[in-house]
Amino acid sequence: MDWGYINARMRGMKSRLLDHRTLDALIIQPDIDTLIGELEKTAYRDDMIEAKGRYSGMPAIEHALRNNFVRTFRKILAFAKNDEAEQYIRIFLHRWDVQNIKTILRGKNIHVTNEEILECIVPAGEMDEATLTELVRQQDVKAVIDLLATWRIPYARPLTEGFPAFATSSDLGMLECALDRFYYQDALLAVAGTGNNKAIIRQVLATEVDMVNIKTVLRMVRDQVEPEEAKKFLIGGGFELDEKKLGRLLALHTVAEVVSGLGATRYRFLSDIPEAALEAKKISVIEKELERYLVQQGAKSFLGDPLSVASLIGYFWAKYNEITNIRIISRCKTADFPVEHLKEELVYV
């Protein structure tokens, strides 16, 4: 379908995202109830009212946000009848599939009750609630993987390949890593080839892979993991950082060295982080900057070619960011969190 139509709708939807002033109005609310009241004046009105019927306080906001998120994406998926647009939406939605499969595997690994696992499942991806419930009902990790294979769900492949190693070491981390790697490889493979739109999607994905790799490197270096061991957790297909560069970073000894090692790349903004945070090995501060960059980079797509997938990508990131912002605000309202710190945690786009 016409990109003009999609672009116009995306921009229309973007105009209804909360602006700075609305967010500031949310921030100054004294407690969670007035915050809910304020949210009812925004685009979250319907979801908020629905969620209020079943929950109250923080859970109500959580549910409203999640419902809104899922609903928004389903809506976009419904009208964006365009191969490349759908492709990107699916890539984005697959995150939840991966997350859900991981949750199920983790739950099964330590034998949590099915109800408890179901509580932690967000049926926002392509796998619907019935599919997930059936997966949860399986006995153990092996049965879950087998069922995925029987249904020919692509995630079965990395899991089946990784299972023998898991069976001997019972280290779920490697299995999850294989799943995550598969997600990015699969997504990058889907947008391989020529074409302006594919190139745009590829660039966004590759930037994300870089982010993930930088985070991994930082955490590995912080915990003094052997470079050879740490290499197993890297993902290929990064935008600027290939395996060789990452390997060099992994061989460094301190977080500050890694950050300065990134000085020659587009991630040099990390060196603006105060020394104290680096000294204290506070990766979360660096991570926040990386995420901020990723979100801003994604949302900046709005400035790109209007007759392409760019506006869709821009909207997704902006929406994702908005949900996160509201969640941060409301969480911080439940615990008297000073407003100045709260603003530091937010990401404005």
Next chain:
Amino acid sequence: MEQVKPTRMELMKKKAQIRLAEQGRDLLREKMDALIQEFFKILSTVSDSRDELEQVSRAADLALLIAEATDDPVTLRSAAFATRRSITVDITGKNIMGVPVPVIEKKRVSKNMLERGYGIIATSARIDETAERYEVELDLLIKLAETETTMRRLGSEIQMNRRRVNALEQILIPELKSQAKYIKNAIEEREREDLFRLKKVKSILERKKKKAKEKRLATMK
């Protein structure tokens, strides 16, 4: 006052008892001083680690809040699934001044990132740091459990000691002393009586002697 036989034997026995009681009291006092010293040493560490615990727990809660806010709470709970496992502690004992106190040894609560169990790609360093803070809190909690039990044991030991010392000082020793005094009085009384009696006898005897002498003198005349 219980009946005591006012004999010299008894007095000696009482005196020996008093000496023993006083010796015991002094020993107990010394022990108590040592215990109190020990107690205050532990007390300061306990209050320090209590403050520390409070700080750490506040920091941990804050980290959890941020992690929950920024990453989805569902993601967080899912990550918690991966890390859920029990910790084992070893409890042995040691002696402080004859007071048995526990020594709790933890079997590695703090894990490194790869050992936590969740895949590291889709989880954030925020989750790492939250987990780390809680692990530190757990460490502190276990340490605090050890020192607090020690402190409580020492406290009750000190209390018991004080009661013993008090019993010795306020009841046993005064009683023994008064008994000894009573015996001493009784014996002295009796001695005085004896003396008097002897004197009386002596004077009677002397008078008799005198009379006999006079009689003899009279017959001689």
Next chain:
Amino acid sequence: MVGWEVPIGAAIAFAGGAIGTGWAQSRIGAAGAGAIAERPETVGSIIILEAIPETLVILGFVVAAMIILMVK
């Protein structure tokens, strides 16, 4: 004398304008539909934007009329 070339020329002029308008309006219409779907209050400006390419077809019509009237 007027031959068959004149009406043909006029037809081409008009058809060119009409096709151009149609093409432009289809694009604007699609985008406009999207915009209206999200923000119904923009309907006024969308109609104006939608109408602007009409000038092309009017221009085509005028040129066609001029060809017929002026070429003797």
